[in-house]
Amino acid sequence: MAKGQIVAGCLAPHPPHLVYADNPPQNEAYSEGGWETLRWGYQRLARKLKNIDYDAIVIFTPHWQTYIGTHFLGLPEFKSKSVDPVFPNLFRYNYDLQVDVELSEAMRDAASQEGIITKMMTNPDFRVDYGTITSCHLLNPEWDKPIVTISSNRNTHYYSPEVMIEQATALGRACAKAIEESGKRVVLVASHSLSHRHFVEEAPLPEDMSKEHIYNHSQYVWDMKIVEMMRDGKSREVIDIMPEFTEQTIAETEGGGLIWMLGAMGFPDFPAEIYGYQSVIGTGNVIACWDPNDDTREYVL
């Protein structure tokens, strides 16, 4: 069996606004559009992924928050409706997704061997979080690949951002080892924004783009610093500066997704492909992809 490999790593923010703006048949809410910079970026990245041969998507989500270890989806199918608890007016999505349980269990076993507290989630009534649904829908609207969702263990709040870096990096290493041993080709997804301070009011028409802007300039400057380092292939430095970044911008990096993904990829020193940056209800969102293949890596934006 050939060694498995990570064929791409995507930073894929999950504001439900983007699915709402797309008006897919699965979502009950209807919009007049909005947030095109991000949606068009997602569409371009989705087209790229269509041209990559891969077996499964493994996604780390901050909206499945676990305090007792890291949990993995452990049943082959989940079908239900996901309603966003914060933006139920925008996101009521009927999903029907497949899980690569074999890969999920292999990653869980590898993580356990590394001393990480783990748990398989095997309750059939469990509702998959909207972060998973949003990022996966935008990266693969056909839902023709199985996924694995990994929960976000809340190390940043319970201990510190530095502990989160240690734990999420170890989890990333374990997942990479399990992927290699599985023989599968896998796309990793870190599902989150960068800066994450929201406005607490919503425009009467949520997709009214005349009302959309970053919460404050400080968040924008920080986000741009991170994007610049991603462009320059300084992923290790991104992680090094992350505690400060997370604190200063209330960033969603606190969930550990980007750390996990870059850790699994060995902290790549090649440039990230940037597909778009835009605010959503004040938060800063970048779509980025780390393509380890020198032949297919692009300069997108």
Place this chain on the structure above:
Amino acid sequence: MSETNEPEILFGIYCPPHPQPLLSPEASEGYSKLRAAYDECRKRIEESEADIILVYSTTWPSIIGHQIQALEKAIWTHVDDDFHYLGSMPYEFHMDTEFAHSMKENCEKRGLEARTVEYEGFPIDTGSVVALQLLNPDNRIPSCILSSNMYSNRSETIVLGKAVRDTLAQQNKKAVVVVVSSLSNRMFTEHIDPKEDRIHSQKDDDWNRKILEFFDDGRLEDLSQLSRDIHGQIRVQKVVAYKPAWWLAATMGQHNNYDGEVLAYEALHGSGGAVITLTPSTGSVGDKEFDEDDVEFYRGDRNVLDKGMLE
């Protein structure tokens, strides 16, 4: 409404959000005691003349202002993110939609951003599900659930409590008010044998017991004033502040005149779980006055960042 034009709040309940008392009360003596305390509260509610059960849940965070559950019949099967292996929680809750809509209007009159949510399949949070399943299992009394805005702080939370009072008084409804919150909220980060459950640290236990003394004495306003200290000492810093005591005190009238009763205090995977009742009474306890301003209307951000800058 009482003769003094004040809302009639029959009693308040403080209870924990974790699912063990609902799903696995037999797993430990402590969980059984918490379940028995919930059952006692259920009995007292049944014997009361309450028209509505009003829940403020710390496990329902909101961002766009304050969300108010308004779906007449909320039906779903809930599964907890951490404790999914304990089982599913099917529920059907009947909401007081009239209250919910008036509550939104009264929030707005006091300067708060607020909205009702009325969506089939809306994910009612673990804490609300546990509390309503155990306190009002047959929907004998309609309920309403309020979210906890993740960015709100003291003034906003106190004004939210006052909007509750406005609405109850307007509608002439007698209420039981329920706060769903742990005391100390640090859980063990590994799986444990429930029989070996204990409070995560001596410090958490010490603080919890001091808070319980205040509750037992009916000193709710004193606890409200101590909220910032409590947040710093025994709360994992997931949100900006420890808000339940602010909300409960503001909703129940901002004083210390209650008969407090601690029905149970036990560990829930390391966190402090207590079931407490507070019944309005005539006697007052405590000898403190406070200099934090009372607030009637929420004016939002003060735009400090934009003031005082040199041109």
